[in-house]
Amino acid sequence: MELMYTVNPGIEDIAADEISRELGGSISYELMSGHVYHVVENVDYEAFYRLRSINKVFTLIWKGIIGKGIEDLVLFSKSLSQILRERRIWEYVTPHTSFAVETERIGEHKFTSIDISRIIGELVIKVVEEVTGKKPKVNLRTPNTIVHAFVRQDKVFVGISLSGSRSLHRRGYRLYDHPAALKPTLAYAMLTLSGTRDKDLIVDPMCGGGTIPIEAAYIHEDSNIYCLDVNKRYVEVAEKNAFAAGVVYKITFDQWDARRIHEYNFPSNIDRVVSNPPYGIRYGDPRVIRRLYSSFLESLYKVLSDNGRVTLITTEYTFLNRLIEKLGYIKIHERIVQHGGLYPHIVVFTKK
Numbered sequence: 282m283e284l285m286y287t288v289n290p291g292i293e294d295i296a297a298d299e300i301s302r303e304l305g306g307s308i309s310y311e312l313m314s315g316h317v318y319h320v321v322e323n324v325d326y327e328a329f330y331r332l333r334s335i336n337k338v339f340t341l342i343w344k345g346i347i348g349k350g351i352e353d354l355v356l357f358s359k360s361l362s363q364i365l366r367e368r369r370i371w372e373y374v375t376p377h378t379s380f381a382v383e384t385e386r387i388g389e390h391k392f393t394s395i396d397i398s399r400i401i402g403e404l405v406i407k408v409v410e411e412v413t414g415k416k417p418k419v420n421l422r423t424p425n426t427i428v429h430a431f432v433r434q435d436k437v438f439v440g441i442s443l444s445g446s447r448s449l450h451r452r453g454y455r456l457y458d459h460p461a462a463l464k465p466t467l468a469y470a471m472l473t474l475s476g477t478r479d480k481d482l483i484v485d486p487m488c489g490g491g492t493i494p495i496e497a498a499y500i501h502e503d504s505n506i507y508c509l510d511v512n513k514r515y516v517e518v519a520e521k522n523a524f525a526a527g528v529v530y531k532i533t534f535d536q537w538d539a540r541r542i543h544e545y546n547f548p549s550n551i552d553r554v555v556s557n558p559p560y561g562i563r564y565g566d567p568r569v570i571r572r573l574y575s576s577f578l579e580s581l582y583k584v585l586s587d588n589g590r591v592t593l594i595t596t597e598y599t600f601l602n603r604l605i606e607k608l609g610y611i612k613i614h615e616r617i618v619q620h621g622g623l624y625p626h627i628v629v630f631t632k633k
């Protein structure tokens with residue numbers, strides 16, 4: 282079976298490792314494309330729900346050529362029409378269920394993503410009506426099935442959702458949303474990059490709604506996880522979310538200022554800090570954010586264990602890189618990811 286997964290651009294390699302660990306088979310991906318391809322003989326459908334790094338999973342029905350010009354779309358329509366019949370599209374999109382088409386496109390083309398979605402949508406309706414005598418319904422908001430097209434340069438990949446319209450990253454524990462909540466898939470990726478281990482003392486000192494500590498609690502059976510935030514209301518929100526996630530007993534919640542983290546009464550030095558500090562225009566004056574980063578990292582240096590690691594996601598990476606150097610840390614990894622229309626960096630560093 283050929284599968285296609287959508288993931289957050291920038292963490293394709295982490296998703297590929299997780300998929301291969303959980304489901305086996307062979308995997309390919311390109312960084313920043315937001316897609317991972319997977320060929321596997323037998324699918325364990327249960328395993329999809331264990332995956333923590335992916336958004337949606339699709340069965341791939343076609344890998345073909347689409348070209349780049351408007352004139353190429355005639356051949357694309359003809360080939361796709363045949364594929365939809367061969368792959369018995371009416372078994373996925375029926376007259377009794379609704380569907381939507383979503384298209385993502387990378388590269389220069391004379392057509393738009395909307396052109397592609399429209400062509401695919403019309404063909405699906407036509408083929409399903411021809412075979413069943415009835416048209417399927419289009420529902421763009423909550424479809425039962427999604428037909429997903431990914432156009433990269435002159436190639437096209439078409440898949441049908443196996444997870445309905447629901448993204449697997451929507452974990453169901455977000456009872457109370459933090460205004461700047463991190464995607465759980467990115468939280469998982471950050472924890473993976475920081476190399477958290479069972480029994481580690483893991484701290485998110487600016488935990489907001491608790492996404493990172495909750496993901497850490499899912500991964501680790503036996504660890505010491507702290508969710509701290511200066512804002513009391515967010516600490517309460519995080520605790521409620523962790524309760525909904527069924528992991529509240531694994532996390533310590535407290536109101537605390539990250540700029541005085543060295544004064545907090547931890548049972549030992551910290552092994553891993555994984556955090557999503559404030560960044561971006563939403564937080565106003567960048568000078569305030571920079572002062573926060575400086576005071577926090579200076580304070581942290583005093584209580585981070587010698588082989589401890591810090592993993593932060595921020596758009597303030599130029600400043601952060603200078604600060605790391607200045608305070609005696611050393612960078613061990615940096616990558617760009619896409620999050621909420623921005624391109625923050627995940628930066629991992631340790632003590633020199």
Ligand SMILES: C[S@@+](CC[C@H](N)C(=O)[O-])C[C@H]1O[C@@H](n2cnc3c(N)ncnc32)[C@H](O)[C@@H]1O
Pocket residue numbers: 459461462463464486487488489490491492493509510511512515537538539540557558559560573
């Ligand atoms: C981007 S949000 C974190 C969002 C979180 N990752 C989530 O998914 O909900 C940043 C958080 O840093 C907190 N914060 C800002 N300054 C702080 C400080 N000095 N000490 C502790 N927390 C602070 C804010 O209250 C906010 O909740």
